Amino acid sequence: MKEAFNVMNFIRCPYEALPKDKPDTYILIPRPLKGILFVSFDNLGYISGQVRVTGRGRGGYPFHYLEMIDYVFGKEENTIEVCSGSVNEGCFTVDINPKTNPCIVDDGQTLVNIPNSTFSRWRCDPPYNADTAKKMYGTDLPKPIKLLEAGARVCKPHSLLFLLLGPTNYQWHPKGTRRIAYIDMTVVPNNEVRCLNVFYKYADGT
16 A cells, blocks of 8 residues: 655654644644644645745845745755845855856756756745846746746755745646645735745656
């Protein structure tokens, strides 16, 4: 009998089964952020939740967002950061804009200069709308479907892919991957919403 997929195998931070008298849900706190994530016993393949973050200017990740990923899922040195912008250390960076000084200048929707199955984690924070893409980066708005396809290709099987979007619950995923988490992120002080969509590559797409 094939073993059921269990997302708890990816969790590296403390968690608790609640309620104590008759537990039906795993609860974890995604430190250093404020919020809560949960996995229900009747759906062990999926993480849901909400966190509150403080925004950072000029298209950068919210404060402590990357620390939260490392806390919940563990650190991964062999990480590729696509649409890297201001991220410039601790990973292999890719950006279409040479002024951001990435490790390689490339289109994140194709990653033509990177071989298949090179990395063990993929992170991406593309512009959230066409206006921002034009004004801040001088490009058209990248398509999440193409970013994910390229990300899945350059990642090894058993890799995690983190796609941070605007207010978009993005359910589509490439062949050989599955979405394992959707986390709402409330950005203060502007009360904007960003959505973290997490995927797991279990095999090369066919």
